[in-house]
Amino acid sequence: MNSKFIRFTVTFFLLSLHLFSYAQFQVYPTHWWIGMKSKSLQLMIHHPEGVPDNIRIKQPGIAIKKIYQADNKHYLFVDLDILPTAKPGMYDIVFSNGKSIQYELKQREKSSTIHQGVRSNDLIYLIMPDRFVNGDPSNDQFPDLQDKVADRTNPYARHGGDFAGVISKLDYLKYAGVTSIWLTPVLENDMPRMKENIWMMSGYHGYWITNHYKVDKRFGTNQTYKDLVKAAHSKGLKIIQDAVYNHVGSYHHTVKDLPMKDWLNQWPSYTGPDHREEVFFDPHATEIEKKKMLGGWFVPHLPDLNLSNSYVANYMIQLNIWATEEFGIDGWRVDTYKYCDEKFLNRINAALLSEFPNLTVFGEAWTNTVPGSAYFTQNNLDVPFKHQIKGVTDFPLQSAIMDAINQPFGWTDGITKVYMTLAQDFLYKNPLTNCIFLDNHDMNRFFSMAGENLDKYKIGLGLLLTIRGIPQVYYGTEVLMKNYKDPNDAAVRWDFPGGWTSDATNKFSGSGRTTEENNAFEYFKILANYRKESPALTSGxxxxxxxxxxxxxxxxxxxxxxxxxxxxxxxxxxxxxxxxxxxxxxxxxxxxxxxxxxxxxxxxxxxxxxxxxxxxxxxx
Ligand SMILES: [Ca+2]
Ligand SMILES: [Ca+2]
Structure with missing residues (x-):
């Protein structure tokens, strides 16, 4: 071996060490854009062996305002201003040790068909992508993921549904009169099956997010998701993404390596919320019960984010702006809304609307009373904290419609519940912006609650599509999918029959449906299609x-x-x-x-x- 060769080998070895090490840098948001309304950007830079405590940016166009080394030296937070002179392209972030990584600023997409928002002339169709249609069996298993294989024989496992499946049914949905699709969360849930109660559950529903900048590859790639949004827009359909501000999966990268001590709401031993929203507005409430509601962990494997920490808040606000811009989505449904820091909620809503003025955001405020629902949206209440979101998911009206079809008529019972609930609309600033529904993925299916009675089904659906608000239906309602949450949620999240090639029946097609199912589908289709063109029903x-x-x-x-x-x-x-x-x-x-x-x-x-x-x- 000659000395030249040794020198080459050593150099190559050192170079590859350097490359290996620098490939481990992660920067969040993963990229950004020029031309955003807010010029501020807070980068979170992570390296598992530590980040140098100072940086500069080589090219002009980005000004560094503040650098903050977290408690955990694996993280550096950098406040930037994107100057009006910034140009799209790659920027070198140079560390104090002379090494550098690259960061991209992109040009924003200009199109009138993105970030449209949903309005009262829309009909939202809620899909759990894993359970709708398996359009690409090649993404059903990945040996590098914690939960490796789809298994349709197990109701608690993943079943293989994906973006390709949703894309393949856009025409079906349009034909049925749907105008918007709400997908349960699509981001990476790289978690093993976790124990919930006595069952081992997969994160098939998407609410255990482990990386906010990557869609789950069992649904497709970030590009496939963009393709889905584009395909929907080209057919006049909108896309609503499901956001989770409250918590992350316990395998989330910031939980595996916490940036700072108070990144999460911590308790001496596991403490859950009591799920009662009253603690926020009850004049007789105690502080500890409010604290548990805000900071309790939903379940032990869903760490609760400390949204009152400004770094956590910035991280969450930016990633939602990032996803809106990156994927071109039209609205957000926000999960577990009533468990989040209230000031944070108003801040993120204002930030989203500032960048995307037509965007719709509605919060899942699962409440028992109209004042409770009104509290979490723009309202006419005299309360110490005023929420600013435009609409909530209207649980009181859902409950009233169920009573209307199932209870005998009375002074305060049966259909009178609907009348009384709507009479309390004076508490809302604008009840037309509430998202109204008969059921969703967390509830007994509507056709079961209607006692599998088609007349009751038609009353419920008739009310939903003609009363005030933005109606939402759950996938399969149009073909009478049924079941109770017995023994748990999985029973109301069955696969859409016909979404898998091996299915015995195909209910996407009239010939695969029973006479009763076709009767229901036709009723749904006529009302939904009439509704979207009716000025009186949509805004009257x-x-x-x-x-x-x-x-x-x-x-x-x-x-x-x-x-x-x-x-x-x-x-x-x-x-x-x-x-x-x-x-x-x-x-x-x-x-x-x-x-x-x-x-x-x-x-x-x-x-x-x-x-x-x-x-x-x-x-x-
Ligand atoms: Ca698949
Ligand atoms: Ca919380």
Missing amino acids: ELKQYIPKNGVYVYFRISNKQKILCVVNTSSKEEQLYLKDYTEMLNGNETYYDVIKQLTLETKDNKIPLPSMSFQIFEIK
Whole structure:
């Protein structure tokens, strides 16, 4: 061996050591853009062996404002200003030891079809991607992930559904009258199966995020997700992403190597929240119960983020802005909203709306009362803290609709619950921006709650698609998928029949559905498609009459259109006497039955109301 060769070998060895080491640098956000409204950017730089405590940036265009070395020397936080003179391209971050890494600033995408927001003329279809359609069996297993293989025989394991599957059903959804898709979280959940109660669960639902800058590769790549958003937009469909501000999976990179002592809300021993939102507005509440609600860990493997720590808050705000810009999504549904630091919630909402003015954000505030729901959105309440988000998921109305179809009529029972709930809309700044629903992935399926009774199903769906708010349906509702959360959530998250090539039936197709399922699908399709073009249903005023004998009458009125809806929850046929509604009608109208698609013959100025029925008329 000659000395030249030894020198070459040593140099190569040192060089590869250097390369190996520098490849371990991670910078979050992974890249950014020029032309953002806020010029501020806070980088979190991580290296498992430590980050030098000072940096400079070689190229002009980025100014360093502040450098902060965390308690944990593996992290460096750097506050930057992206100057108006910054150009898209690669920037060298040079450490005090002379070594450098690169950071990219990109050009923002300009398109009118991104970040559109959802409005009251939308219909949201909630999909759990693992359980919808398996469009790409090649991504069903990865030996390098903690939970390696999809297994459809196990209700608690992953089943293999993915982005390719959703893309393949966009036309089906559009045909059914859907305008927006809400996907449960799509980011990486690289966790082994964890014990919940007595069951070993996979993170198939997506709520155990381990990396916020990478989609889970069992769904596809970041590029496949962009392709899904593009494909949806090209068909006039919008995409809502599910965000989790409250917690991360216990295998998240910041949990494996905590940046600072108070990155998480810590307790001497496991402490969970009591799940009661009352502690935030109850004038008699105790401090400890509020503290547990904000800082308790949802379950032991979901560490609770300390969102009152400004570095945690910046990390979360930036990653959500990053995802909105990177993927072009139209809105966010925010999981576990009522468990998050309240000031943080207003801050992140303001930051998102500042960058994306049309974006929709609605919080999952699972509450028992209308004042409780109103508290977590823009409201007319006199309370010490004012939330600024535009809408919440409307749990009180969901509960009222279930009572309407299942309870006998009474002064405060049955359909009267819907009337009373809507009468309390005075507590909301704008009840039209609430997301309304019959069920979701955390609840018993609607068709089961309707006792598998098609008449009740039609009343529930009829109310959902004609009352105020932005309606959301859960995948499979249109083909009568059913079940209770027995023994747990997995029972209401069955695979959509026909989403896997080995399935015995295909309910995406009329020929694969039973007569009753086709009846339900047609009803769904007619109402959903009518709704999205109806000015009265989507933005008109709501006028409701006091329910009598189980009959509930309401009108939706815009300056272009007048609509009459009638629900009869009574066990016998009733009559609607038009003379009782002269405040809304002048007596010379014709009544177009939207569902039957024909003009009604009104004999003796009355409309017969079959037992357990929903009817909708466009008044001309
Ligand atoms: Ca797959
Ligand atoms: Ca929390």
